[in-house]
Amino acid sequence: MQLVKELLEGNRRALARLISLVENGDPQKYDLLQELYPHTGNSYVIGITGAPGAGKSSLVDRLLKEMRRDGYSVGVIAVDPTSPFTGGAILGDRIRMQDHALDPGVFIRSMGTRGSLGGLSRATQEAIQVLDAFGQDFILVETVGVGQSEVDIVKTADSTVVVLTPAGGDSVQTMKAGIMEIADIFVINKADLPGAERTAAEVGVMLDMKEQYDWRPPVVSTVTLREEGIDKLWRSLQEHRSYLETSGKLHQLRKERVRRELTEQVEHLVKSRVWQQIRSRIPLEDLIEEIVQRRRDPYSAARDLLANIVFPHNDS
Amino acid sequence: MERNRGWGLTMSERKIRVLVAKPGLDGHDRGAKVVARALRDAGMEVIYTGLHxxxxxxxxxxxxxxxxxxxxxxxxxxxxxxxxxxxELLAGRQMADVPLMVGGIVPEEDAQKLLAEGYADAVFTPGDPLEKIIDWIKEKCRGE
Structure with a gap:
């Protein structure tokens, strides 16, 4: 397809258009992804997550600087929440990153969650693939501001950075399940504020409660405003990457990701084929009305609908 | 693509994406924020890039x-x-056909000139209701 060809030639407009197509669930989406797939698998994906206002976007901005200095090309996907009421969104993460807007080695894309609840947008994984095929060395994924349990990023990223700020609660908060469990690296941002050392110490104590680690998440203090600690974060990320690579964990991670993609793809195909057949045969509105009237029940009705589904062996 | 909301099918989710930008040196972003918020409430995705x-x-x-x-x-x-x-810069990026709207303090004469010479597709000034902007955007994005 023309757009894919242009993307592989380095056309940024084609890259932007392709991300839109996959994000909008275009009918050609899977054909496009299929064509891109042989060109993927080379990007290293870093997730940045944390509470709203913790400084994720600023951290991404500073990290971009480090990565660019070392000559790497970087794609950024910045996710902000979509309103569950209107479907609209304010995507404002770019504000902090506009210094990199004109850098040809950086491509920044904002996405709304569009109904997804895990901290990412529905199409984040697919957008990553498009950026990967474009040839970005690194892809930074910034989640929405999360609470305690939005941990989808861990399925998507190779390395996950959890950004905390001082005065985020007492030490029991660090022991809770969810977001505190997914960090490969902890960042205590705004470390110039009072309480920063205590927060760092509490995370350290929490980490000490487990005795053995293959990889003990380092705790890095940063002040993005003054660009402090960013070099250390960048170093920690590189160390984590080489740990994953030498231990074979990266291969394992990616295998799990492919397993999930394959499962989702099968489920998607089954689902759309089943509905196609049902809709072509049965006036669903009548059936629904019958169920509403209590002349039928949804349980046996669903079984009956499925009873006549055929899966041909060799159609497209 | 056919819309199949609620029928377990993937649907095409075309959302209108609007860039709200403040070029140049003035530091007054209240108007831009009000518009951004209104577009959000109208179901659009607003990319807001900040000042200067x-x-x-x-x-x-x-x-x-x-x-x-x-x-x-x-x-x-x-x-x-x-x-x-x-x-001009948009045109250089294969984006000449992307509708461009201007909001702010623009004298009528300038507005007419920007429109006539094809630099802007709409100019909104103080007093224009937000619905007018929303309707204009929806009209421009129809049938894509």
Whole structure:
């Protein structure tokens, strides 16, 4: 397809258009992804997550600087929440990153969650693939501001950075399940504020409660405003990457990701084929009305609908 | 693509994406924020890039975000320089056909000129109701 060809030639407009197509669930989406797939698998994906206002976007901005200095090309996907009421969104993460807007080695894309609840947008994984095929060395994924349990990023990223700020609660908060469990690296941002050392110490104590680690998440203090600690974060990320690579964990991670993609793809195909057949045969509105009237029940009705589904062996 | 909301099928989720940018040197972003908020409430995705953007930054953000509409808020009086420049930069990025709207303090005469010369597709000034902007955007994005 023309757009894919242009993307592989380095056309940024084609890259932007392709991300839109996959994000909008275009009918050609899977054909496009299929064509891109042989060109993927080379990007290293870093997730940045944390509470709203913790400084994720600023951290991404500073990290971009480090990565660019070392000559790497970087794609950024910045996710902000979509309103569950209107479907609209304010995507404002770019504000902090506009210094990199004109850098040809950086491509920044904002996405709304569009109904997804895990901290990412529905199409984040697919957008990553498009950026990967474009040839970005690194892809930074910034989640929405999360609470305690939005941990989808861990399925998507190779390395996950959890950004905390001082005065985020007492030490029991660090022991809770969810977001505190997914960090490969902890960042205590705004470390110039009072309480920063205590927060760092509490995370350290929490980490000490487990005795053995293959990889003990380092705790890095940063002040993005003054660009402090960013070099250390960048170093920690590189160390984590080489740990994953030498231990074979990266291969394992990616295998799990492919397993999930394959499962989702099968489920998607089954689902759309089943509905196609049902809709072509049965006036669903009548059936629904019958169920509403209590002349039928949804349980046996669903079984009956499925009873006549055929899966041909060799159609497209 | 057929819409199949609630039928367990993937549906095409076409959302209108609008860039709201403040090029130039004035620091008054209240108007831009009010518009951004109104567009959000109208179900659109608004990419807001903040203050003091150069024309190049605006055009590049429009490209990377693949927006359907570019909105410029200009209160500095520099619209006759900034708007044509941004239109030109968009055209250089294969985005000449992306509708461009301008909001802010723009004298009627300038507005007519920007429209007549094809630099802007709409100019909104104080007093224009927000619905007018929303309707204009929806009209422009229809049938895509």
């Amino acid at each position: 953007q150069t024309p190049e930054q605006v055009a590049e953000a429009a490209l990377q975000e693949d927006v359907d509409v570019v909105g410029l808020s200009i209160l500095s009086g520099a619209h006759m320089t900034l708007v044509p420049r941004i239109k």
